[in-house]
Amino acid sequence: MSLNFTHDPAARSWVETANDPACDFPVQNLPHGVFSCQGRDASGGVAIGDAILDLLALAKAGVISTEAHPVLEAAAEGSLNRFVAMGNQAASLLRGEIFRLLVLDGAGPNPVRADPQRFIVPSAQAMLHMPLRVGSFTDFMTSVHHVTAARKARPARELNENFLHLPVAYNSRASSIVPDGVAIVRPHGQVREASGQVVFRPTSQLDFELEFGALIGPGNPLGSRVGLDQTEDMLFGYVLVNDWSARDIQIWESRLGPFLGKSFATTISPWIVTAEALAPFRVAPVPRLPGQPAPLPYLDSARHRAAGALDIRLEARLSTRNMRQAGLPPERIVATNLLHCAWTLPQMTAHHTSNGCNLEAGDLLSSGTVSGPTDEEAACLFERTAGTLPLDLPGGEQRLWLEDEDELVITGRAERDGFASIGFGPCGARIAPAR
């Protein structure tokens, strides 16, 4: 995806809060989401600073070109499946026009700036929803550090040889995906106690997994394989993902991969950061592991190697009820980078369709736990504490696993010299007690 005027690092918005360098949503980002305000049904919007551009109001006002109008109408709906199915070129057309309406020094008359009350909703007054219906959710496992570190807590096993040859994945559960802010109820499940007794009780090993997800735009017909270079047109945008995990349930049930140990909930950040917004943040070469053989041709191309992999800084912060009551800020417990993944999202997409499996608009493909080699890069508690080495928190508390009322928030930033840095907004939730 080529760079254009919407990537201009000097551009500023007349929505002042968008110009704060720490803001996730400058005018160079323009992510799509779905929001509602009091008394209004959910509809589409674009985040700008601490506000939302109301696309339904924009569509009604008729201030967008005839060419972009059908795209705007789809992006203004209460679920963005139809919009993402239109693909990156359609989204780019709309992005260009929205950029011109929000940028400070746009040429010509600007009806949005002339009447902001009509088009701009303060984020504080809005509730964010799932941006679309996720039809299917596929979770990969692409960090060799995750696989290796996970073994500390288990009987030693060798790294499966296939890890170096393909992006390992499993089908996860789509129905229980929720957006940022929805409380996660501690799940019950069948577990085997250390005594050997099998019981049904709330999990005592609740964990998070910091991941990074891609949302599919146009899908592919069943029976068709998609070449690696063609996958770029299928990857519409990106969200942060927390793949909540109940380790005791997961370990006891596991025979055909994760099931109830994961399917109780997955949290995503509700703003879809488009592939175009992230275009400046791909760095070559694509990561390779020591001793990794050259990928088979269906997972390799000159264009893919030259385009590189996304460089996204990813963090997780934890706060406990005691910390909040003591006025302590959330503690950063993970700081990692998407570049730790051994496979890119285009490679994951090509692999996913390599058997003719059809992807559909709104499908979510996630990276798996984005762990690096150091302790702070361990992107889940299973790696960090191994269930035995407590994590120290401000105020004197410790954690092996998440406890009730803990709040875990994932954030992400794309940064590169010469470009405005952009973010994803929060992907967080509080743990509610078992029911």
Add this chain to the structure above:
Amino acid sequence: MSLNFTHDPAARSWVETANDPACDFPVQNLPHGVFSCQGRDASGGVAIGDAILDLLALAKAGVISTEAHPVLEAAAEGSLNRFVAMGNQAASLLRGEIFRLLVLDGAGPNPVRADPQRFIVPSAQAMLHMPLRVGSFTDFMTSVHHVTAARKARPARELNENFLHLPVAYNSRASSIVPDGVAIVRPHGQVREASGQVVFRPTSQLDFELEFGALIGPGNPLGSRVGLDQTEDMLFGYVLVNDWSARDIQIWESRLGPFLGKSFATTISPWIVTAEALAPFRVAPVPRLPGQPAPLPYLDSARHRAAGALDIRLEARLSTRNMRQAGLPPERIVATNLLHCAWTLPQMTAHHTSNGCNLEAGDLLSSGTVSGPTDEEAACLFERTAGTLPLDLPGGEQRLWLEDEDELVITGRAERDGFASIGFGPCGARIAPAR
């Protein structure tokens, strides 16, 4: 679900073909599906003999009670998600009225019998479609014989202890589910050859798995657990399932359960046989394995034990191109029974929601390979041939795995003394060469 006049074994239909004892669709069955004819969009129908009752025509004619009319309208749509979400009671109401319109000796005037051309479509003129959109597809593994026999071909492993405590399952792929008759394209995939070389090529170990699936009617909200006795209201109906498998792809990729080795296609029989139609065919006690501990309370109840498990005879027949050219009939290669499963569909449903995972209308839960102890009860080639012991076919051919142009058809029948036996229609497909 209690028995009523729609289960009367003496009832016959004025649609003559429904009275053939070998017919899958007597007046006691009345399964729901979606069909189209030349020049008409897909819409809902009910199978009767070798014909289909056109529910759209029925809805337009206004010959159904005011109470049942909204149910009929949902059942007449081109996708039955809304209909199944109405639940078993609504479906039962409609079933009673349709039974009266199709039975031979119904009381009062019968507008359908008076004008069959308007309401009855010969099956030969109709094309069957997916009856609904399957949102999520969960595949269980509930036959101990499948697990054990599968081991013949692999290094010996003990039966996972959890098998006796819970119905093991994984999330499968919903988007690639197709109805009976859609050709299955031999998938490509990454495999490791016996030489150790890793290559990308069409599978050479294409297999089927004979399974039995339940479609979810009303779902449950995220975070709610559904008690075993309440699952009965969620199980709307049943279909036959062929979980096509590419063993070489599956074995090499497997690390977090099945993925591309399965996701290229799954075939279902397109008629939804309702829970009410199958009510006579539950037999107590629920199967138990030798040495199996009593299920935990969330998987056990007096009502469930008394209701019993479904007794369904399941078969698979194979024909090769040579067999067809020689005029040889398809060869029965599997004859098994659903009672070989160690867990019932209500138990699978209770387990699935035990962590608060939300099921949705149209979700498919499948039994896993329904294998019994004998050779003919081995419900996939992996068990039958173990990749080394060829299966002999009429005409002198042999099979270790499925070959191009092979046609594999699964059928099922529910039979019990004192009741009209009912079936599911075919669940079959031909293997098309790799593209």
